[in-house]
Amino acid sequence: MTDIGKKKATIYDLSMLSGASPSTVSAVLNGSWRKRRIKEATAQLIQKLANEHGYTANLQARGLRSSRSGLVGLLLPVHDNRYFSSMAQSFEAQVRSRGQCPLVVSACRDPEEERKVVETLISYSIDELFIAGATDPDGVHKVCEKAGLKHVNIDLPGTLAPSIISDNHEGARMLTQAIIERAQEDGPLSPDDLYLFGGRNDHASHERIRGFRDVKRAVLGADPDICIQPTGYSPAMTARAFEAFYEGHGKLPRAFFVNSSINLEGLMRFLALHPHETFADIIVGCYDYDPFGSFLPFPVFMIRQDSETMITKGFAILDADRRPPITHLVRPTLVPPRTALTGPLDALKDIE
Amino acid sequence: MTDIGKKKATIYDLSMLSGASPSTVSAVLNGSWRKRRIKEATAQLIQKLANEHGYTANLQARGLRSSRSGLVGLLLPVHDNRYFSSMAQSFEAQVRSRGQCPLVVSACRDPEEERKVVETLISYSIDELFIAGATDPDGVHKVCEKAGLKHVNIDLPGTLAPSIISDNHEGARMLTQAIIERAQEDGPLSPDDLYLFGGRNDHASHERIRGFRDVKRAVLGADPDICIQPTGYSPAMTARAFEAFYEGHGKLPRAFFVNSSINLEGLMRFLALHPHETFADIIVGCYDYDPFGSFLPFPVFMIRQDSETMITKGFAILDADRRPPITHLVRPTLVPPRTALTGPLDALKDIE
């Protein structure tokens, strides 16, 4: 840090100091110097100077010139939810390991906001974009397309770009199967005893509901429509649905399928309103994994979606030459109650 | 979308189309046109063309020229944890409302990584940086200082830059008080019945431990060192500490204070290893709020840290002229067991 100056060093500064031209300095510092036949000694001199002055490239300038920024975006509906935040964590790790810079932003499930956020990302010349859980993936696709930006959908599929999503149908089948079996341990289960809460008009919800109904019909013989209670992805709405059921029946359904951990938060709100009841006999299935949700005072079966694999596949697809708008399914896993899975956190070194 | 071309429109394209010069186009599109005395009619023409062609400014170019990028960074230890992910959520909302672009990255509590990540952010000419939960805030400070980057510490204080942190001492006192009171409902509590798990060699842990010990000593009369079990911020280490206690005593302490939700995950791992015991009689205090953690099958008192206010204060400080390296405390709140708080998620519109 021989550097006393206030401003950051540029290739021009190093050019002065080394006596070489800016282009030579540039070549040395971006690694293309062998190709440009720069003498080894020159390169070393420049590198030494660069170190001494703490040179780091201005990536905006580089991005402007080369129209590649080294930024990779991940568009999320929300941050504060274990599914998406752990996706962000895996994403970051993978982007970094590729020598690029991750850029994670959320758009609050608002189609308009989604497009605006992506426009902004494009203005920073990001190189690739992962669109996770978008409300309007095809709308976002068009924005990307216009800018020639490579992108994939994660979690919710679009029709215009390749998509990598959970096998929601299969996951829902596993989950439904599991809660039915568990509930039957307590006695015969009638179709009216098994509900589904949450979900809205998106592909994931449809598939999950389909899987739920398939299994329910096959195992319990019937599948009344009333047992499906779509509430959107909102804790408040979900809480209201539980409350409505409770007011009508004086209890909760013996077993139910909750569409996501966000909806499961709605169950918590409902529980908070009934502090004197334990609800210890309900059986819950939640399509999402949360380490604390798994240990609630009643059995909670969960589905862990494999966001890590989705990201990995996403990169594989982006790296491929042809990118047909195919939907790839990633199998989720069923997590029995009271299970503590390890996550990306465990990769941290912990210095005492 | 009259635009058929592949590339994005630039001010030069609009300059050609409108017959005006690039600088005029630039002035019109960045709003400085009144100051530059551009005719209203000219401005309207250019704006019309810009709309038709879906023009958006190249923010890299703008940033390069004006050396202000509109990017605001948030450096996080990890994403997948409710405390930090909800901080990210508030951060995003506030940055957007200021017309800037949020950039959230994590550095895995690795001091080296922290500095490298910040170097990268600096290369993108970010305007301001929030450093949350950094292991080495002062190390990061130096990097920022060299680049003339405005920054504040959140959650963990540094000595060289202004810091906004939870009032950990007061929070720990509240939490300790609460679990002692609750435990005493089940009979007299001896000092050996009250433990603290988690935490490491950082300011937050020190203060929390201090608050815990203050209250414990005052209320229970004694405070043996053995009751403090620092485990770092690692679920695995924490689980091991619980396991060790359990092996020694055949049970868990009647009441204990857990340093963070990450450590609480360690408790989950411990529980998973003992599927046949319910541990229904323990009283837990956790310094962090998690909506599912609040409903575990035993009483869990939690502390909700007000990350939203911390971010708000952070901006206030960054906006101020003088920025002395003072530490500002934000009061957290005690959350009784079985409480479902609303969060940033509730701001979402939920379209059915």
Place this chain on the structure above:
DNA sequence: AGTCATTGCACCATCGATTGTGCAAAAAAG
């Protein structure tokens, strides 16, 4: 008509890098 102020805009250097091209000097070949 001549002077001066105002309006409306064009010109150009600049931010910090990348990259195609050209050209000396040194080395190899003849």
Place this chain on the structure above:
DNA sequence: CTTTTTTGCACAATCGATGGTGCAATGACT
């Protein structure tokens, strides 16, 4: 000692926007 090849680098255009400066045209005023 030429001619050819290779080595090593400098030059200059360029990416897309910004903002200081200058200048013609118009209007106001004596």
